[in-house]
Structures are given as C-alpha cells and as structure tokens.
Amino acid sequence: MTSAFETNLTKAQTCLARFQDQPLGHFIDGKPVAGAPGKLFDNLSPIDNRVLNQVSAGTAAEVDAAARAAQAAFPAWAALGGEKRRVILHRVADLIVARAEEIALVESMDTGQPIRFMSKAAERGAENYRFFADRAAEAGNGLSLPAAEHLNYTVRQPLGPVAVITPWNTPFMLSTWKIAPALAAGCTVVHKPAEWSPLTAMLLAEIMTEAGVPAGVVNLVNGLGEEAGKTLTEHPAIKAVAFVGESATGSLIMTQGAPTLKRVHFELGGKNPVIVFDDADLDRALDAVTFMIYSLNGQRCTSSSRLLVQRGVHDAFVARLAERVARIKVGHPLDPRTEVGPLIHRRHLDKVLGYCGIARSDGAEVRVGGTRAEELGTEGNYVRPTLFTGADNRMRIAQEEIFGPVLTVILFEDEAEAVRLANDVPYGLAGYVWTRDGARGNRVALALESGMVWINSENNRHLPTPFGGTKASGIGRDGGDYSFDFYMETKNICMALGTHTIPKLGA
Numbered sequence: 001m002t003s004a005f006e007t008n009l010t011k012a013q014t015c016l017a018r019f020q021d022q023p024l025g026h027f028i029d030g031k032p033v034a035g036a037p038g039k040l041f042d043n044l045s046p047i048d049n050r051v052l053n054q055v056s057a058g059t060a061a062e063v064d065a066a067a068r069a070a071q072a073a074f075p076a077w078a079a080l081g082g083e084k085r086r087v088i089l090h091r092v093a094d095l096i097v098a099r100a101e102e103i104a105l106v107e108s109m110d111t112g113q114p115i116r117f118m119s120k121a122a123e124r125g126a127e128n129y130r131f132f133a134d135r136a137a138e139a140g141n142g143l144s145l146p147a148a149e150h151l152n153y154t155v156r157q158p159l160g161p162v163a164v165i166t167p168w169n170t171p172f173m174l175s176t177w178k179i180a181p182a183l184a185a186g187c188t189v190v191h192k193p194a195e196w197s198p199l200t201a202m203l204l205a206e207i208m209t210e211a212g213v214p215a216g217v218v219n220l221v222n223g224l225g226e227e228a229g230k231t232l233t234e235h236p237a238i239k240a241v242a243f244v245g246e247s248a249t250g251s252l253i254m255t256q257g258a259p260t261l262k263r264v265h266f267e268l269g270g271k272n273p274v275i276v277f278d279d280a281d282l283d284r285a286l287d288a289v290t291f292m293i294y295s296l297n298g299q300r301c302t303s304s305s306r307l308l309v310q311r312g313v314h315d316a317f318v319a320r321l322a323e324r325v326a327r328i329k330v331g332h333p334l335d336p337r338t339e340v341g342p343l344i345h346r347r348h349l350d351k352v353l354g355y356c357g358i359a360r361s362d363g364a365e366v367r368v369g370g371t372r373a374e375e376l377g378t379e380g381n382y383v384r385p386t387l388f389t390g391a392d393n394r395m396r397i398a399q400e401e402i403f404g405p406v407l408t409v410i411l412f413e414d415e416a417e418a419v420r421l422a423n424d425v426p427y428g429l430a431g432y433v434w435t436r437d438g439a440r441g442n443r444v445a446l447a448l449e450s451g452m453v454w455i456n457s458e459n460n461r462h463l464p465t466p467f468g469g470t471k472a473s474g475i476g477r478d479g480g481d482y483s484f485d486f487y488m489e490t491k492n493i494c495m496a497l498g499t500h501t502i503p504k505l506g507a
C-alpha cells in the first residue's frame, strides 16, 4: 500500500516539475517575464541541498519595470472602489483554496517546513484575503470632527504603489498577510520574495491574475536582497515598504528609503519569553511551550525561544519538557508524521548548530539535542530539537535570535525578576505568561516590553487584533484596521459654514 508520505512525494514532484523546466522569472504587468540571461541563482532543497530550481536575480531594470507597472495601474485600481475590490479578493481566496494542496506541497519542499503545518498555509492565506476583502469598502471611512464654524472630516485614501519584501520562514502566509490589505486599501504592489524560498510567490501571482486582479496591480520580482530588494526600496515610484525579516535588514531598508522618504512598516526578529509561574496549569503550559518553539522548525518570529521558569516548578517542568523534546519526530517535510523538518539552508543550519558550541562555552548545559539528526544523513539540513538549560539571561543563547528548534531555559525567583529578565533583551515582539493568578497575569502583561502578550495561551491568531513588535522587533502594526492605516493616507477636509471672520489684509 502506498503511504501518505509516498503519495505526497509523487504529487510534489509533479507540482515542482514546472519550476525545473525553466528558470523562475518575474511576473510584471500581468504576465510572466523571463529574467535577464545569465543572471540566475540556485534555489537549494533543504532536504538534500540539491538544486531545486534556478531563479532569476532581478536587475535594476526589471525592478524599475515592475515599479512603473504598479504606478501605471494605481489610478484605476484605487478608483475601482472597495466593493469591486472585495469581489475580486474573495475570488483570490477561492482560488487559493482550490490550489491548497499544490501550495502546501511546494511550500514544504521549498522551505523544509513540515506538511502537517503547511497544509494550513493556503487556508490561512485565503482567510487573510477574505478578512481584508470584507473591509475594503469601508477602508476609506474616517472621522467627523466638527468645530464651531467649520466642519472637519477625515477620509483615508490609498498611498500608491508599495513594496512588499518577505522572508523565507512561512513565505506564502506572510505574503498574503501583507498583499491582501494593500490591495483591499487600493494600493498596487511590487513583491520581492526571499531568495531561499521563492516558489509559492509565483503561484500567488498567478492566482491573483486568474482571479481578476488587473495587470500591473500586483508585480513580482525575484532576486537578491542587496540588489533587487535594495533597488525596490530606493525606487521613487514606491511610496512605502512593508518588510518582514531581520532587524539588521530593517535598518538597511530605512537607510535606503531615506532619500525618497519612504513610509516603512517593519516586522523583525524576536527573542520572545514564555514565563511559567509556580501556580501555572503545567500540563497546558508544557504543550504550549513545546509547540511555540518546535513547530515550524522554530523558524517563527513569535516563537517562545526563552523559557523563564519559577524555581518551585523548575526542575520538574524542565524534566518533563526534556522528555517531550527528545521525542519530537524529525523527518522529511512531506511525511505527515514529521514534526520538525530540515532547516531552510546550509548556512542557517551552521548558524543554529554554532549556538550549541556557544551555549557550552558560555556555561549552559545542552540537555537535549545540539547536533545534526545523523540518522537522516548529512545531505539535508536536519538538526535535533535542542534544549539548553542552566542558562543565564546575559548569555548569547538568551540574547540573540537563533531562529531554529532551540529553546533556552532560565530560572527565576519571583515576579519582579521574571519581568526584568523578560525585558532584558534588544527585542520586543511577543511574550507569553502562564499563571492561574489572573491579576498577576495582567500585571506582567502590562509590564512586558513587547507588542503582543498571550496569557495562558500559545500564539493565537485573531485577524482584527494588532500584530507587531517594539524595540528591535519592529515598527508599526498589521491586522484589522491597523493595516489600512499603513497602506492609506489620512486626509482632513475642512469646510467653513460661512459664518467665521476672515482676517483682512490690505483692506
């Protein structure tokens, strides 16, 4: 009998064949565009580091063509109105759902993310389109601010062509999270996906075109960050940059966009604490702690990569955690049983493994993992889920974003120390608090320097809520109306009632 794994493999090969026949180019002004001859780079498979396909490294001329197409398409798309955009964006969602299996298989093969998580990528992407589609008609709504002799009202109007630059960790979901609100708002888009995971962005561009998004409204340029990405962020036609990626890249983009005064929205790195107090529901906390760092290969911005545990439960909790971590199933991303797949790239594998040496030399214990998963061979980027214990918050494993299936455990004594340790990092994206004392949960949530806090929960998605970080984790918020605030300009209109005195000069 054929296993689900074998079936997935066969189907994935069929889905990938088209990318192997010819290099992956761009999608500009409603049609696929081959990149400049000879300007290609290899997209490597996380599973065995063989060349999965070749990708065009977008040039300044190609970025310019995409930005101009977005500029030309903007007036008509903005004028179309939210109601008509709503219908088109719902059609995008329908087509994403229709191609859900293909998206999941291609995403898994391209990123190494386990199919058990990627099978939901399309569903979540479709939800993003539906959510913002339903708000498109009202996105322009503003406030009425009457004065004594003047009426003031505000409206929001789309900004213009915007850049969307995405990372490699969950590329399809993140692209939809950025592109859907931009389109709903009436903006046009140039998307530059990450060079390590370019495939599903092309599927999304095709889907949007088939759904009736007019030519030029969404454009895709593949390529390297320092070339295609940089040119895009400097382009005068581009009004804003929505960027998801590393904090250091965010700084570069801010500099690159300065001469043209780009509006920026940054979703950057994290070193998110999960705080477990003595009185927590430890069974639920254990599930959440394990899930929030070892799901999605730990390549997740909101992963709880620092576990702060109170002394009273520390030893017992960490012992149970270590057992769970040792049992996590590492394997091929298309195997439905796999919980952790191969890391995205050999360079990333080396970085993650490098932290095991750093942990030891800084005096922490590598309690579980810390090596490659040798039983899966050495061709792929497989690493054992890793648990560092006995760490101090000043160690590099507690301060730096590792972005892999690696958790650092730190002991604390009381609430004040937990808050101090939680905040003592450069980042401030998310925090998680586990306690049965509701007042304490809220006190700690208010004291954490982060954009989002979950009390007694893992990261739970609710699209109207603001998503984003503080400190080195980002600028701005996505979600609900917050996304429209970024992609739209607020205008105040003031009309006199004809009664006020106008100052007279030269009268």
Ligand code: NAD
Residues within 6 Å of the ligand: 165, 166, 167, 168, 169, 174, 192, 193, 194, 195, 223, 224, 225, 226, 228, 229, 230, 233, 244, 245, 246, 247, 249, 250, 252, 253, 256, 266, 267, 268, 269, 270, 300, 301, 401, 403, 429, 469, 473, 474
């Ligand atoms: P990265 O910053 O290396 O790359 C992200 C994107 O930026 C890529 O498309 C890349 O080509 C492009 N880029 C690189 N240099 C550029 C430049 N000079 N100008 C313009 N574009 C440039 O990030 P990554 O390694 O792909 O992704 C991992 C990072 O993303 C982690 O730090 C993670 O925390 C972060 N992330 C954050 C969130 C969030 O919501 N806060 C979500 C997912 C990932």
